[in-house]
Each structure stands twice: as structure tokens, then as C-alpha cells.
Amino acid sequence: MPELPEVEVVRRGLDAWVVGRTVRDLEVHDPRSVRRHAGGPADFADSLRGTTIRHAVRRGKFLWMPLDGLPEPAALVAHLGMSGQLLVEEPDAPREKHLKVRLELSPAAGKPAELRFVDQRIFGGLFLSRLRPTPDGGPGGHGADLPLVPEAAAHIARDVLDPAFGTDLLHAALRRRRTGLKRALLDQGVVSGVGNIYADESLWAARLHYARPTDTLRRPETERVAEALKDVMARALAAGGTSFDSLYVNVNGASGYFDRSLNAYGRAGRECPRCTQAGLVSLIRRDPFMGRSSYTCPACQRTPRNARY
């Protein structure tokens, strides 16, 4: 499932393979994958045809490619959702079962001629969005030093790999909220790029329970969360991301291997590695949470008083 490290791996692939190239033609195979484009599939195709991709930028889980050739500053925005993939391939490569959009790119030596958007569960999508200046004049996202952000992603907070992210920013954002800690971490307006997997892993590393009320957090506890988020994301990025199945791959179709390093997520019934190291026995438990699951160690992530779920 693409969270920040997986999206960053894809961004780097786009940077290497499609930046500088012109969209010669495109086909939308499933209009649901461009449903966030206000003008519909035909307008999406007409607008994109003939534009040139200038950069590959990411903030949190949002990816965008600023374009030349449009009447106003705009970008092709991509969100991978649960199962979206952006793949660079030759035109004669077999069409994927869930191929949704196909972009034919101008030729470039040694580079495949197509960029494909493949998405099994259709939670992701592509759309065009106007670019607007960032409120602080700083870079809109990672990958290009441009003070611009798509209107559709303007509400997204700075992400965990942003140099400005740290204890100060996170503590202020968490203390403003009156909710549970994991709910807040999953809110892309608090901090972006965190999904279910890395929320659980970071909370395990920080030894905090997901239902801890955010407005009772002490600064050293927030610091543990901030450091855990940065550490987990950096290690996952170095491993090429987390791939449980074929739903997440990089632009060349390769999987990441961070799933081998997970301590809590998906490990229900197995021993907590930290407790085991301390000579104790505690089994990771799975709780239903927000229509999904949370994985915690009941011994080193104690349920707080006044838990907020």
C-alpha cells in the first residue's frame, strides 16, 4: 500500500524516466480513474495532449508533475490510493488487467515510450489541477524547488521527510486536536504521508498507544513520535518501500522489501520483538479501528486512561 516512502520511490522513478518528455497522445480506459478531473475524461485528454512534463514533485502521498504548454500554471496530479501504479513501459508490453490510463511520451534514448496508470481498487486517480503559490513562499513539495502547490493538495500538511517537520510542528498540531493519537497521525492536515502501516510502526517504536488523547501528550512523548516517524520512513525508503503483494511496485515494476522489517503491523499473535529482547513474552494484538486495524503490543504500548478511539 503506497504511503510516503512508496510514493517517493515512484517520484524518483518519474524524475528519472519521464521528466522533460512531451505527452504525444493518451487514452483513458476507465473514466473512474480521472473522476477528480473537473472537466471529465475528454477534457482531461485534450488538455494533457501536447504538454511537457517539467518536474516530479511530492508532498505526503500526493504526486504531481508541473506541465508546460497550458494557458496557466498547472500540474498532472496523481494519487495512488490503495493500489495505484505508475509504470514506464514499451508500447508492445502486454496491457495490464487494470490498466486505466495510457500516456504516449515523446521519444528519449534508452527510455520506454509509455507511462501507464494501473489501479486495481480505483481509490487512486489522475487529474489536472491549477498550481498556486504556497502561503510561505517555500517549496510546494519534495523534488523541485518551486513555490507552487496544486489547489487540490493545498490542504495537505508538510510531510515527515520535509526538513521543516519535527517535534515543534508536530506538538503544536497534536495539541490543537482533541482526538486519539493515531487518528491525528492519519489526518493529512496534521502531518502528511502517514498511513495505517507506518502509523502503527511509529507508535510501536514510540511506545505509545493509538488511543492516547492528543491534547494530553507531553513534549518528550511527541518527540518520540516525531523521531519514530522520521526513522521508520527513512528506513522504509532505503528498503524501497513495503510490498505485501503486487499492489505496490516502483515505475519499473519492482517490489520493496521493508515488510521484512515490520515490528507490529500485520503481526497479530506473534511476539513483540522489544519485549522478547527484554526477556518478556507479549503477543502483538489486532484491534478493529476506524474500519481497519491497529496492531499494538499490550505490554509496551499500554492503553491510556481516557483513551480516545
Place this chain on the structure above:
DNA sequence: GGTCCGTCCTGTGGGC
């Protein structure tokens, strides 16, 4: 205005 829930989707795996 802040918080929270339902909905969108398809494939997989378990139970019967």
C-alpha cells in the same frame, strides 16, 4: 469549525 462515519472499489482467503 472540529470530529467522525459511511462510501467508494476489487481481489483474496476462510468458512460452510
Place this chain on the structure above:
DNA sequence: TGCCCACAGGACGGAC
């Protein structure tokens, strides 16, 4: 073998 159901979960609209 075949059917049904639970589960996976990011983002957004709408209810409260």
C-alpha cells in the same frame, strides 16, 4: 466446487 462474507484502507462528503 461454489457461494458468501470479511478484510484490506486513502480521501472525501456529509452528518452531528
